[in-house]
Amino acid sequence: MTTTADTTSATITPVVEMSAIRKVYRQVLAPEQKPGLLARLFGGKAGREANNAPENPAAANAPSGAETGTEMGVDASSEAGVEVLRGISLTIAPGEFVALQGTSGSGKSTLLHLMGLLDSPTDGTYRLLGRDVSHLSDDERSHLRNTALGFVFQSFYLVPYATALENVMLPGMYSGLAPAELRARGLELLARVGLADRVNFKPANLSGGQQQRVAMARALLCDPGLLLADEPTGQLDSATSHEIMRLFAEVNAEGRTIVLVTHDEEVARRARRIIRIEDGRIVSDETTATAPVSP
Numbered sequence: 001m002t003t004t005a006d007t008t009s010a011t012i013t014p015v016v017e018m019s020a021i022r023k024v025y026r027q028v029l030a031p032e033q034k035p036g037l038l039a040r041l042f043g044g045k046a047g048r049e050a051n052n053a054p055e056n057p058a059a060a061n062a063p064s065g066a067e068t069g070t071e072m073g074v075d076a077s078s079e080a081g082v083e084v085l086r087g088i089s090l091t092i093a094p095g096e097f098v099a100l101q102g103t104s105g106s107g108k109s110t111l112l113h114l115m116g117l118l119d120s121p122t123d124g125t126y127r128l129l130g131r132d133v134s135h136l137s138d139d140e141r142s143h144l145r146n147t148a149l150g151f152v153f154q155s156f157y158l159v160p161y162a163t164a165l166e167n168v169m170l171p172g173m174y175s176g177l178a179p180a181e182l183r184a185r186g187l188e189l190l191a192r193v194g195l196a197d198r199v200n201f202k203p204a205n206l207s208g209g210q211q212q213r214v215a216m217a218r219a220l221l222c223d224p225g226l227l228l229a230d231e232p233t234g235q236l237d238s239a240t241s242h243e244i245m246r247l248f249a250e251v252n253a254e255g256r257t258i259v260l261v262t263h264d265e266e267v268a269r270r271a272r273r274i275i276r277i278e279d280g281r282i283v284s285d286e287t288t289a290t291a292p293v294s295p
């Protein structure tokens with residue numbers, strides 16, 4: 001048997017490789033039964049502390065309905081459940097900037113949560129960074145989430161009683177950095193997103209755009225290869241939204257892969273690939289001409 005000398009093209013491992021992914025919700029959990037998103041995001045101690053905090057941040061920053069998956073109005077007694085993703089196959093290569101679009105309820109957040117290991121598919125296979133993640137334990141999923149992925153959400157999900165710097169350092173328990181290094185990295189990231197003079201501010205004293213910058217800095221703490229964003233500009237005016245998109249473009253230019261859910265056509269045009277989902281299926285997948293994000 002002959003072997004090929006060409007090892008370059010064959011060795012690029014996709015960041016995301018999904019095959020025939022289905023998601024069926026069989027049960028709607030009451031809000032008090034569901035772990036808060038912060039707990040799911042950071043897992044372990046950081047998530048527990050954040051979630052059990054006196055001023056529960058999940059409650060304080062809680063988005064409604066679709067983002068949390070609660071109060072969906074789905075009949076919990078329905079035997080068959082609700083099939084929300086109906087066979088999604090999708091490959092995303094390193095360095096891509098992908099926008100996910102679709103009408104409300106089409107399954108965008110569900111798909112993003114599966115990509116981010118915040119939820120598991122009912123069927124299908126998912127390889128993240130070349131690794132089959134179907135059979136990982138909760139701890140392994142938390143670890144992978146906190147070392148390889150960064151998240152940004154419409155509702156920021158900052159811990160309200162913690163300063164900007166403390167919020168950025170929150171996923172730091174997975175970074176392997178000593179406390180002083182972690183702090184230095186947090187300060188460096190806050191400076192990078194233009195908040196060097198706000199490091200000790202609490203979220204309530206920051207504007208929406210500034211809170212989202214803190215969330216971006218936090219998402220970058222562990223130097224993730226893949227950034228997942230769900231309507232990151234959904235609560236921002238157009239000028240602020242433009243600034244946030246400029247940050248995403250910079251982060252993408254560093255080689256990080258981005259998957260961003262958005263309703264906003266202008267935001268979607270910043271991506272180089274637009275995937276549209278309807279009723280749990282991919283209905284189009286187009287590579288676009290790059291729209292440069294002007295300064």
Ligand SMILES: Nc1ncnc2c1ncn2[C@@H]1O[C@H](COP(=O)(O)OP(=O)(O)OP(=O)(O)O)[C@@H](O)[C@H]1O
Nearest residue numbers: 025028066069072074084104105106107108109110
């Ligand atoms: N935990 C859950 N239990 C039951 N049904 C759910 C749950 N989470 C989402 N759904 C249902 O799945 C479908 C897709 O929801 P999803 O949040 O993924 O939509 P979306 O495309 O992100 O919508 P939006 O644009 O409004 O955010 C909806 O019909 C929703 O009611």
Ligand SMILES: [Mg+2]
Nearest residue numbers: 066067108109
């Ligand atoms: Mg959504």
